[in-house]
Amino acid sequence: MKTQIKRIAIEGNEAAALAFKQVNPDVVAAYPITPSTEVVQKFSEYVANGEVDTEFVPVESEHSAMSACIGAAAAGARVMTATASQGLALMWEMLYIASALRLPIVMSVSNRALSAPINIHGDHSDAMGARDSGWIQIFSENVQEIYDNIFQAVKIAEHPDVRLPVMVGYDGFITSHSEEMIEILEDDVVRNFIGKYKPKYTLLDVDNPIAVGPLALTDSYFEFKVAQAYALENSLPIIKQVGKEYGDLTGRYYDVIERYRTEGAEYIIVAMSSTVGTAREVVDTLREKGLPVGLLKIRVFRPFPTEDIINALKDAKVIGILDRSMVPGSFGGPLYHEITSAFYHYEKRPIAQAYVYGLGGRDITTQHIEKVFEELIDIGKKGKPNPLTYIGVRE
């Protein structure tokens, strides 16, 4: 079923807020932080104007934001929040608790660099700091994807076989403050898609009291963590299924990865979020020139879609993995580590080149990406990769 298409021009954060509004969650507990502030701001307007039924809790910190989300979700409410950077870092403790308590909280994250030095611009350091927190992590290439991913996040999070929190990331300022055209859905279409939330348990069922978050000692902590890890891993097919259902509804299909012109590609760049769009331009240009280049977009970083990625890259000669965050003291970014580890047991694997780029919002241009492809071609000839390479940094 295709619904009537309505197009609007909207900034990334406002698109997130609009999606929140259409979800009409029971509780939003949030604290403003650049470059995510407009999500909370815009949502407060919806609350003030009576356009949502949400109980909005304007907390005094991000730590309390996630704490209140946890309390509300454990009470059986549909819960959403938004943050970025230092805010996500301040939530760190609670992120682990939200996922371990199996609470389907949905959070938009306008990805931003971490201090110090303080910087308000886009990179993935915040999200990568939270990569082991047990949340599902989805990254959005553009404003349309922010909007689309939030609805899917709600459906994925609340799926009875998942029941895990989801963070929807997008690049701070680059996407959060960029006005683009998106297609939006009618409210009832959204509500039909996400359905009514049926919590498995609730603190408000006072006739059947439960304790949420007991102490688990050496005899049981391990079992809880393995169960949680399994649930996260197991969410991968559900994320795909929801992406397909969303595609059937809107014509915009989503998978955990996206291959862009990888057929016959010998040189492939792997990237996430807004850089993917810029890279598409370069791939098109180089393909026109007859160069066998392609692009792999990682949309879902957690759970890590290992098999999908291997299948997409195994026939390439050289891959360039672009990380917008660093792992200081190591030899590549997080994406590089995971992809190269994933290939460890495969005889047939591409040469992998590690790149770190765009920290603190440093722009990445088509020229940068063209240069990466040139290097990948060189590496192919050489037969071995260069050391970790920083793109666009002054020496």
Add this chain to the structure above:
Amino acid sequence: MKDMLEIRWHARAGQGAKTASYLLAETAMEAGKYIQAFPEYGPERTGAPMKAYTRISDKPIRIHSQIYNPDVVVVLDKTLIGKVNVLEGLPSDGIIIVNTTQPPEEIREQLGISDRKIYTVDATGIALETIGRPIPNTPMLGALIRVVPIISLDEVLNQFRKKFEGRFKPEVIEGNLQAIKRAYEEVKGE
């Protein structure tokens, strides 16, 4: 012309360049184009030099880097010339539109260039007369669509009304519409 029109707006924070860049994008979208608009963000406050960008295309816009080689530069505040390199990356056939009472020839002299097309309009004067406040963004938008006819004057006027109806008082909206129209008519090229 290439597939995509890229515009850079120069102004001081508070002069409405972001609004103008968005309004242009939104109007173009209504006219069936693909769009992208974004300001350059920093910690600067009111009065600081700032930039905003607009991309307009017949095809989906996928690129997310900043604009380095704009087709058009719009300068909302003439006093920025000499302090900010408004010509940066503007190719030899590029267009520059300046808010000033001076004729284009004088601006050319000041910029010290022989190529590129130069247009001027007294956007601040128009704004003062029509809106009653020295906000040059909407008249500059009027001048821009005259110089680069990507969208029609009527489309801009309609979009302005649509965007701000209910948010601004009717006389403010009317003033802005007048400002757009007057700048559209009064912009001068060499």
Add this chain to the structure above:
Amino acid sequence: MKLPGWKELVNIGPIVPAQTSKEYKTGDWRTFRPEIDYSKCTTCLFCWLFCPDSAVKFDGQKVYIDYDYCKGCGVCAAECPVKAITMKEEEK
């Protein structure tokens, strides 16, 4: 109580139904044992009120000690206004 394996926990987080602690008998923590002299007891219920372990019970007529859980702290004896409770050493 049998502890679950991880497969049993895949669809449920760390959640426990109410009152399961009753299966954990804390009575063996006790070295002194409170005994009630009913000839003195006025059923004022202070022993019930002040018991940290909910181990003093009231059946509507009289109070009694649930030795499955009483840890032998002696608060009940200390607070009994008529000294009807005495603490006696447990014989092991």
Add this chain to the structure above:
Amino acid sequence: MAINLREIALKEEKLVSGHRLCAGCGASIIVRMVLNAIDEPVVVANATGCLEVATTIFPFNAWNVPWIHSAFENAAATIAGVEAAYKALKRKGEIDREIRFISFAGDGGTYDIGLQALSGAIERGHRAVFICYNNEAYMNTGIQRSGATPRGAFTTTSPAGKAIPGKPQKRKNLTEMMVANGAKYVAQASPSHWRDLMEKVKKAVNTDGPAFLNIYSTCPRGWRTPDNSAISIARLAVETGVWPLYEVENGKYKINYKPPKGFKPVEEFLKVQGRFAHLLKPENAHILEEFKKDIEEEWKRLLSMEEATNK
């Protein structure tokens, strides 16, 4: 609002046996009193601490009310979230019961690490009762000083050394901070004065807005006192003026206990506790003097506040 123990004692226990708090713990006595005083169903949020750890060791749960623990510093924010969910779901007609919300935190989770979340929750006006069971140190981690530890007291991070005999600073006046923070009902209570405590709980849950209770909670292990002393020491704290019982309702102060014959000498309170043993030595007489001065000043302040707000 009469409290009838016979009626209450026949009701179902809300904190049942089998928890693993120390023998003679003051905290569980307080929790029982609090929950027994409330007629409506309640949901409890619990900060990390002795109470939390010892009552819910998986798969055992001593609570007979819905209960949540998430972390140390955020019981107030957590219960705020629960209360927000309740309001939203009630508005949407998903729930029609009257439910009350309580957070329990120790003095660490209230005076110190939990202060920000508590202050925020009270400022936002959540309808919940925020309770501090105050045993005047971080007992769960092994008796470290907190902002609630009284002057001169021994803790493992304010040991009674030769150079510095116990904690040099007086405790912060959190109860007053909560008044200033705008809690609609604020009270100090002690389980020794159980009727007063239970009446305060009833007032607190019936307050249409945030309420704060600071309840004195003996810790036999941390205070170096006998296992049977939880109530008797709390009583001494009240009778010596160490822990004044008072409440602040709509800005009006009311002192709930004024000793008819004046306060007992504070030495009676100190001498039964190992944590204060060094204060009674001649070389520490100056600290004892300061300890007494702290008490006198607070009492004078309360009397003047009572007078000023009841004119």
